[in-house]
Amino acid sequence: MPAAPDWRRARIAATQDLTPDIRLLAVEPEGAFVAPTPGSHIQVGVQVEERADTRSYSVVDAGRDGLYRIAVKRLPTSRGGSRYMWSLAAGARLTVSAPANHFELALGRSHYTLVAGGIGITPIRSMALALAEAGADLRLIYAARTRADLAFADELSTLLGERLQLVVSEEGERIDLDATVATMPACGELYLCGPIGLIEAGKRVWAKAGRPAASLRFETFGSSGRYATLPFTVRIPRLGLEIPVPENRTMLDAMEDAGVAMIHDCRRGECGLCAVHILDAAGPVDHRDVFFSDEEKAANAKLCTCVSRLPGGVLTIDTADRAA
Ligand code: FES
Known part of the structure; x- marks a missing residue:
């Protein structure tokens, strides 16, 4: 399991609508400021239907004035995170992590x-x-x-x-x-x-x-797939579980809620840590990760539970590599 993010309290210093659907939020963290490097993101604590959750947003500049600026797109298919972020006005309190970078810019190249x-x-x-x-x-x-x-x-x-x-x-x-x-x-x-x-x-x-x-x-960003985002059901015969996955939850979230021990890191379909074995899929698997190759996705042997899903129906899997 990756190290827990370094959370700190913060407030919204200002907001600005960049487009009809993209809002810039300037976030002022408390305590020592950790400067973001190009490609960094911060995690933000959000409330989705009374439930605490986290979302990850890229930082759009170097934050030289001590602010993390993030741009949040309001999504019609939002799982609730963007709706929450759009509800925040200047002065609102929130919690954020220090920046982390999985998309680093290598300086000094010729082009x-x-x-x-x-x-x-x-x-x-x-x-x-x-x-x-x-x-x-x-x-x-x-x-x-x-x-x-x-x-x-x-x-x-x-x-x-x-x-x-x-x-x-x-x-x-x-x-x-x-x-x-x-x-x-x-x-x-x-x-x-x-x-x-x-x-x-x-x-x-x-x-x-x-x-x-x-x-x-x-x-x-794991929200884009080839099929509509619809509820579906995950069956895990070895554990005797049948888990509904609502359209506003990821498969990983739903499995964790049901008590399945999972490992994960990025929650963006990049690291592959959350992958499980597919035993049967009643419908096309909407692979939304960038971890597996085209060939691996076509083989449909595994999927990344943090982003990938089924457009309805039942997905039967095994978590044999996991602790539970
Ligand atoms: S947690 Fe990294 S791919 Fe799912």
Whole structure:
């Protein structure tokens, strides 16, 4: 089990709506300030239907004024976290962790291409600011559904000029990952953050181009899948359990609530620690992680319980590698 986060009390110093659905929250923690590095996230204690839970949000800048700035997208399919965060006004009290970084920016490389899809701009923005300040050779491609959904676009445009490419899908534009990778210098690094489809496509294009795996870094958010987020049931015959998973809970949450001993770390589909064996699936498994390869996902032998799920029906699993 990973070390417990270093929690501290905090207050909302200010809020600002960046787009109709993205709100910037400036969080002032109590005690010694731990500065975030580009790509860092903080965990935030949230209340979801009377239940205490946590959510992870990328920090969008270096916090030189002692504030953690996070941008929260209001999601129609929210499990309750974004709704709670949007309910917080300036002065509201909350608890946050110190920053941690699973999406680190390696400084000193000869070229960087940054690609952000939707709310994936949050860690990418902090990277773009740091790289621009360091005078690095960089390019940023930022895609959103509509022009109004592009948070930070004006500021990034001023900072980066022609090094910024905005892609608006409602205007018929798409990120051309093949062309993007093909035009990168041989020793360039690619950083991707966005929905699972963008990350998987990026991984495929990168591998097809014969680029070194270590020069591709990515992070996703576990809320995006190929199927609708619906309730389903998990059966664990070895433990004699049948566990309902509501649409606003992850499979991992529901299993822990039912007393199943699980191990986990990222809760974002990245580390693979929460994976369990699939015995039978009455329907397609919506693999929402970036831990398993395309081949492993197609084999449907395991799934990451923190993000992946079934669009309804019954999933039969075994937790034989776990303590219970
Ligand atoms: S906890 Fe890391 S992949 Fe699920």
